[in-house]
Amino acid sequence: MSTSDRLIESTRELLWERGYVGTSPKAILERAGAGQGSMYHHFKGKPELALAAIRRTAEEMRATAGAVLDGPGTPYERIRAYLTREREVLRGCPIGRLTMDPEVIASDELREPVDETIDWIRERLAHLVEEGQEQGQFAPGLDGEEIAATVVATVQGGYVLARASGSPAAFDAGVRGLLALLSPQSCSQS
Amino acid sequence: MSTSDRLIESTRELLWERGYVGTSPKAILERAGAGQGSMYHHFKGKPELALAAIRRTAEEMRATAGAVLDGPGTPYERIRAYLTREREVLRGCPIGRLTMDPEVIASDELREPVDETIDWIRERLAHLVEEGQEQGQFAPGLDGEEIAATVVATVQGGYVLARASGSPAAFDAGVRGLLALLSPQSCSQS
DNA sequence: GTCTATATTGCGATAGAC
DNA sequence: GTCTATCGCAATATAGAC
Numbered sequence: 001m002s003t004s005d006r007l008i009e010s011t012r013e014l015l016w017e018r019g020y021v022g023t024s025p026k027a028i029l030e031r032a033g034a035g036q037g038s039m040y041h042h043f044k045g046k047p048e049l050a051l052a053a054i055r056r057t058a059e060e061m062r063a064t065a066g067a068v069l070d071g072p073g074t075p076y077e078r079i080r081a082y083l084t085r086e087r088e089v090l091r092g093c094p095i096g097r098l099t100m101d102p103e104v105i106a107s108d109e110l111r112e113p114v115d116e117t118i119d120w121i122r123e124r125l126a127h128l129v130e131e132g133q134e135q136g137q138f139a140p141g142l143d144g145e146e147i148a149a150t151v152v153a154t155v156q157g158g159y160v161l162a163r164a165s166g167s168p169a170a171f172d173a174g175v176r177g178l179l180a181l182l183s184p185q186s187c188s189q190s
Numbered sequence: 191m192s193t194s195d196r197l198i199e200s201t202r203e204l205l206w207e208r209g210y211v212g213t214s215p216k217a218i219l220e221r222a223g224a225g226q227g228s229m230y231h232h233f234k235g236k237p238e239l240a241l242a243a244i245r246r247t248a249e250e251m252r253a254t255a256g257a258v259l260d261g262p263g264t265p266y267e268r269i270r271a272y273l274t275r276e277r278e279v280l281r282g283c284p285i286g287r288l289t290m291d292p293e294v295i296a297s298d299e300l301r302e303p304v305d306e307t308i309d310w311i312r313e314r315l316a317h318l319v320e321e322g323q324e325q326g327q328f329a330p331g332l333d334g335e336e337i338a339a340t341v342v343a344t345v346q347g348g349y350v351l352a353r354a355s356g357s358p359a360a361f362d363a364g365v366r367g368l369l370a371l372l373s374p375q376s377c378s379q380s
Numbered sequence: 381g382t383c384t385a386t387a388t389t390g391c392g393a394t395a396g397a398c
Numbered sequence: 399g400t401c402t403a404t405c406g407c408a409a410t411a412t413a414g415a416c
Contacts, residue, residue, distance in 0.1 A: 003399080018292045022211040024391060036393080037400050046392070092290060099353040100282060100290040102208045115354045122351075122360075142370055149351060149360055150367030156350040157343030161312075163289040164305045170312075174343035177336030181371040193381080214409055227382050230411070 004042045006032040011053035016094040020050055020101045020110070051110055057094050058113040062120055069124045075132030076184055079125060079151060083175045089159060089168035096156045122148045137184045147182075154178045194232045196222040201243035206284040210240055210291045210300070241300055247284050248303040252310055259314045265322030266374055269315065269341060273365045279349060279358035286346045312338045327374045337372075344368045 001009070010031035014023040025046055029039060043049040068081045095117050104110045125148035132138040138147075154174050161170035191199070200221035204213040215236055219229060233239040258271045285307050294300045315338035322328040328337075344364050351360035 018211065019209070019290065021208065022292055025393085026391070035401050037396095037402080040393070041399060093350075096347075096350045096354075097290045099350045100209065100287045102212055105353055105356075111354070111356070115356070118351060118354045143363075143367065146363045146367030146370065148367070149348075149364035150344055150371070153344045153347030153351055153361075153364035154340055155343075156347030157286075157345060158339075158347070160283075160286045160289045160346040161308060161339060161343055163295055164286075164301070164308045166295075166301070166305070170339055171343075173333075173336045174339035177333065177338070177340030178371075180332055180336065181340070181368075215411085216409070225383050226411080227384080231381060236410070 003032070003034055003038050007034060007039055007042060007049060008053050008056060011049050012057050012094070015050065015053055015057070015098065016091060019097060020103050023050075025049075047107065047110065051113075054095075054098065054104075054110060055113050058117040061095050061117055065121050066124070069121070069128065074137060075128040075135065076137050076182065079128055079132075079182065080179055082121075082125070083151065083155065083179060087171075089162045089171045090166070092159045092163060093156060096159065118152060122152050124148075125151050132184075138182070151178065193222070193224055193228050197224060197229055197232060197239060198243050198246060201239050202247050202284070205240065205243055205247070205288065206281060209287060210293050213240075215239075237297065237300065241303075244285075244288065244294075244300060245303050248307040251285050251307055255311050256314070259311070259318065264327060265318040265325065266327050266372065269318055269322075269372065270369055272311075272315070273341065273345065273369060277361075279352045279361045280356070282349045282353060283346060286349065308342060312342050314338075315341050322374075328372070341368065 007028060010028045011023070013031065014027055018027075023046075025036075025039060028049070029036060032038075039049065043052070064085075065082065068085050069078055071078055071081055073081065095114055098104045098110075098114050104114065122145075126144040129138060129142065129144035129147045133140055133142065133144070158171035158174045161174060162168050164170070197218060200218045201213070203221065204217055208217075213236075215226075215229060218239070219226065222228075229239065233242070254275075255272065258275050259268055261268055261271055263271065285304055288294045288300075288304050294304065312335075316334040319328060319332065319334035319337045323330055323332065323334070348361035348364040351364060352358050354360075
């Protein structure tokens with residue numbers, strides 16, 4: 001792995017653990033085993049390095065989520081697969097947590113990959129809900145975009161509950177509650 | 191307002207805007223219009239001041255949420271009132287955002303009021319769901335604790351969606367989706 | 381109680397040697 | 399390309415005058 005790659009990987013880890021304001025160049029360099037000069041040779045500074053790191057994480061997340069959303073099964077099953085896929089719940093969402101960072105939100109450039117990723121997943125889910133409606137799996141009165149927002153929000157909020165309580169249990173409870181509400185068996189189809 | 195109060199209020203604002211790692215004593219002092227000496231006279235340091243600020247915010251949030259949850263209406267209406275109460279969505283949740291702060295999560299003392307507050311609201315909601323079930327308003331197969339976790343998670347995640355997109359619309363969409371799924375009219379009661 | 385002065389450490393970046 | 403040295407400034411805290 002090149003020095004540039006090691007810098008990006010270290011930054012990704014630290015952004016996940018500590019966010020943008022909580023991550024210092026020094027910490028990045030120590031973790032990457034590089035000196036100051038390396039970093040400022042490859043990147044103009046902390047914002048540019050963070051942007052590269054965020055973009056890579058966003059790409060990876062799209063691939064991970066996409067694999068489940070495009071996987072086998074009915075629309076409901078694929079939404080369930082998205083909700084229940086393995087996660088390191090107590091570490092939080094490496095993309096979603098960035099929305100709580102004031103400097104990420106203040107920078108359109110840093111916020112963009114975050115927004116794009118979440119929006120991309122939401123659109124996929126909305127499409128799945130509409131597909132499910134065509135198959136009579138979900139109530140026809142539901143709004144696909146709204147249900148998709150609910151699904152993504154439950155995941156993102158699940159991280160909050162889990163980290164508040166120090167246990168992944170609350171995340172799982174929220175997901176089970178949502179799946180119960182979404183369950184094709186629970187509603188009369190008209 | 192006393193100097194000590196002004197320090198706490200300034201800290202509350204900054205914790206909301208920037209989180210714990212993003213908030214410096216200097217910024218607090220400037221906002222409070224006080225000098226270093228004042229702060230270190232009233233508090234041992236940043237952690238103790240932050241604890242006082244978080245506790246006050248937690249108390250306020252319990253009062254705000256409690257007023258809606260104990261308000262008038264059926265269980266469904268009160269849950270809807272909680273979900274749709276006025277919020278400064280783009281500012282995020284002053285309590286929930288602290289769960290993304292590494293130093294808050296690392297400190298049991300700082301995390302405690304956060305955990306307590308979220309848990310308190312969740313318990314209230316769970317109770318409301320069970321009440322609604324007794325009245326035949328919600329399907330009897332649902333788990334009150336799980337639905338309550340879903341409700342709180344949707345709110346917390348709604349903030350994430352809104353801040354990612356830079357607009358409160360996504361928060362509202364997620365809430366509307368959840369309300370549609372919860373709606374007594376949408377499900378057959380057995 | 382509140383102030384200013386000061387100390388120490390780390391942040392974020394630049395310079396220039398190798 | 400990578401290193402160390404250095405810079406100017408902010409973070410967090412202490413000391414001691416008033």
